[in-house]
Amino acid sequence: MPHPTLGHPPRDLTAGFPAAAERVRADRVRLAERAFEAAVRKDPSFAERYDETGQRRLLRDTESYLERVALSIAGDDPFWTREWAEWVVPVFRRRRVKMDDLVTISEGLRETLPSVLSPEERSPADEALDAAIGVFRWNRRLGGDRRRHPLLDAIYKGA
Numbered sequence: 001m002p003h004p005t006l007g008h009p010p011r012d013l014t015a016g017f018p019a020a021a022e023r024v025r026a027d028r029v030r031l032a033e034r035a036f037e038a039a040v041r042k043d044p045s046f047a048e049r050y051d052e053t054g055q056r057r058l059l060r061d062t063e064s065y066l067e068r069v070a071l072s073i074a075g076d077d078p079f080w081t082r083e084w085a086e087w088v089v090p091v092f093r094r095r096r097v098k099m100d101d102l103v104t105i106s107e108g109l110r111e112t113l114p115s116v117l118s119p120e121e122r123s124p125a126d127e128a129l130d131a132a133i134g135v136f137r138w139n140r141r142l143g144g145d146r147r148r149h150p151l152l153d154a155i156y157k158g159a
Contacts (some may be wrong), residue, residue, distance in 0.1 A: 016076030038108035
């Protein structure tokens with residue numbers, strides 16, 4: 001891993017597609033809205049789980065997610081998105097957002113990004129989204145994030 005204090009050069013944000021990253025940044029509000037709509041289409045209970053304030057927070061967080069995806073596109077390095085995903089997991093846990101919902105939002109971003117990216121520019125975006133999804137799925141294994149099987153739920157309750 002390049003680290004300047006260890007004598008390595010810093011990460012290059014011009015190694016990938018900086019122009020594509022600027023297009024993503026310019027359209028990030030619209031892209032976040034469309035990704036959120038795609039997430040609601042994919043999982044209709046998504047809108048029911050969160051009140052209006054929770055939905056606005058998720059929309060705002062999706063915009064910052066897109067900023068990190070743009071950095072990954074510019075540098076052709078999924079590091080930026082993967083690290084963001086690691087940082088925000090505790091915040092989302094505190095707000096009781098399930099990791100599966102973040103995976104659903106990530107898949108919504110995957111659907112909406114082709115509107116501003118060419119096929120060759122989508123490759124670093126897909127890698128970045130895959131890295132973030134991997135982090136979210138890894139953290140999903142903590143208790144309380146998924147519904148248990150009804151039979152196991154009955155056994156553990158002692159019913």
